[in-house]
Amino acid sequence: MSLTDLDPELDPPAEDLDPAETRRLRRWRLVLGAPAEHPDCALDAAGLALDSALDALYGEQERGAGLGGSAPRVARWLGDIREHFPVPIVRVLQRDAMERLGLKRLLLEPELMQGLEPDVHLAATLVSLAHVMPAKAKDTARIVVRRVVEDLERRLSEPMRAAVLGSLDRSVRNHRPRHSEIDWPRTIRANLRHWQPELRTVIPERLLGHGRRRSGLRDIVVAIDQSGSMAASVVYASLFAAVMASLRAVNTRLVAFDTNIVDLSDQLADPVDVLFGVQLGGGTDINRAVAYCEKLIERPEDTIFVLISDLIEGGVREQLLSRCARLHAAGVTCVALLALSDEGRPCFDAEIAAALSALGIPAFACTPELFPGLMATAIEKRDVGQWAAQQGLVTTRAAQG
Template structure:
């Protein structure tokens, strides 16, 4: 190993170890070490370097954005909030202007919604709007395409009214058994055609979202997906959030930021009460997809909750339980309730945001969910 390689390795070890080992660092390296030390030296005590000053923290946020990529900045930002108890500083406008926005930060801001002074509220909305715009850019088009394609496929008919409505590829595949090799002819006994495009609502979608503190990321993604689905005229989409109370946010679905600021993260959970409310929204059970997004920790009447789900499925409603709708991996959830629902034929699993469009397509077409990449299946 040459001298330059040894020097670079020593430099990296000084940055990793920090403290006395960081002696000899200069310039940008010294500033990088100071930014790391402010957060991670001193066992996470407030005296480690950031203190309780919003301007000081804002400067620190600027430093870490200079030295690290955004994915690392988001991790360090979350560590600072948790390790140094900096949550209250997020109520300061200068802090909100300095942070790197991400889903976790949005969840933290929403949990502070009722405490936020007016001067910080607009800054907070701007942060949330930036994150929502990023998520919509990533997810909206694929969701619309997946849902539209599934609706078109589910509308196929075996009695097309005119030749232009015949799906020739599917018709040929469906009639290969009728091929006459001596004549080189295929005799179709069954036609497969495109259903006429309907302007009326084809499916009802009810999103019932648990807004307890552990579901923060799921609330953010659910609001974005709810707004996307609500923009499609072929769907009638409702969004209901709940803790021990139930709030219908359907009227606000034109703006997911308004939806998010209409939530109140934290508190208890009464799933039974939320399902009871949602039952009243369903007008066409056989054409309804009911998505319960919850970790299934029930603070209400468990037996009645299960009876309501059983009644919905018996009426023809497609009931799907998402234990989480996020990128956070395997969630904590109530295994007993998940198993009880599975025994009724109700799937319960965690779903990543990128898999949600495929999930909706499978639900519309009543296909199996086995081929959709999920974070974890409930049992």
Template structure:
């Protein structure tokens, strides 16, 4: 019986937290005290819509950096990290607190995440020098956490793909992979002679000794693509660390910036971006096309919501020309954990008609997408994505 009562009490407590601390919530028969009252105050400051009083919940955050910093500390005390990140995003969106993030005490109090990094990058032009190092520390923590999560699997997946893509069935004698050749022909073992008859030779093309593939990440840095820019910078650094890949990172809005020389440090890459502005995909692709030296061994990944501000038909002609030259072309409408983005469906359909996949991709799926592109096999497009079957061609 005591267990049932405890469960009932907990449900009433949760309902009271949902309803808030104002008098109208007293029907639960529960009072908010101690930690519960503090949690309600933190929620009310963000979602209550004004100063406390009858019929209103919470005290509001005001526009003071110290008070917001205290609130950020409170929510980290009372809520798990995933909830804290949601509340921070809501505070920035609902209460217009982005400008306060240029204050050092604010940055020291926040829970770093990808969305916060996007907000910080959009504020770099207004950020005072005294705050810049603190902001870099926040961005570096997020970048390092992402790299720990993604790097090992990305390298392992792509190394396997590169090995498979580089194998040839009629290699020169000095390019034969004898270990794989013997294993592939064990069925042809002749015990009376103590030898294996190699009916099928396995080896590597000459390109396998150095750079095997060129990878170009062409990333839209318009404001809606902030999370994708962060992930692309981290993946770019990971790919650039693989000697068998020649990796290039290009970001664009109406201008095009090649950040390949800064790929050693994703933080440098991110602070070199300028989130916001228009979009000229055709101009960005023209730059990428001009930098490709071996089209048959090149993979171009366009990361964009496809809201083209440039010349649409020229963009499509350029994509078709790159494909005709042998380039493997992939379009990611987003590279983030957020699911399906808003995107230009007309342009996505036009690309699909060219046989170019266009879909949203999570960071965890990206290594498999790249591996499939390198091996020139169908991409692992999420089945729930509209047009997945057509785009998988």
């Protein structure tokens, strides 16, 4: 079917088309879909992106009524529509998605949800739809998201706690430990030259101790990009931030951003509350987010700033790089994570990533299992870029070389 089939008046000769008529034809093309394709109303890149988002929901092809294996696609789509449409239209599309993709039926019948395996993308999808769900469905969604969070906590929280506390013990030197604070294995290794054969023992010349646990040995600021492509990263980052916030030895702040900024630090007692406080999808103003985080930093040399973003900036690039350079120069340990997820190498802005790398700020993607090791390295003030290379993570510096 073409536009001529629908209405001959919509298809005048190309040379007679004025801009207003062209816009009208393109709107019809978006309404009617690919069957209405016509040379006089061909879509540009932005139009094709709109068409793809609409076709995913209203296309004629058969689509499964469930989350299951399609959850990553659904989560990305929910983010994409916020980039292409104003808020009132987004809400209409999301409500239609609840019906047409079968999500509402799943949520209103909790027994159907029991058959779904806990999955990060499932959690991201439910969080994205939270504000258009009926109250009953939202209650079910929270239960399902909590299942996902609890599953991740069983797998990741203890390695995270052990890595952070262990690294703090190693990074804070204690040369005059009390008896209960002596690190005997390290003390013996350091004093082996003082072995006394006749006594069959080591006489330690110096004692090495565990670091005394004080509150706030390190300040950690995590800024997480809420754009659609970062859905899985948001889930993992929220969990890890909640785990770190439970440790008195570190002060943890979590900031979520798109073109707006939400400080979720006061909700870190419950990762589920954190997740339902984010708004997945939309534009991105990283510069504005970094400016906000910069104000939170009071002890630069004892602060770790983790920016989790694909670096696709909608704000002012020059200011973003200038702020990051200032933080790095002040002694802040800065890391740019292009993704915190189980997926492969993400799509990201290579130019900004390379610029950060040139400033001495490593930029790479990281899996959840490796994140505790990353934080331990940062807490001990070791070279994070070198650590990433040792783990086989592709840094922008390595990619360029």
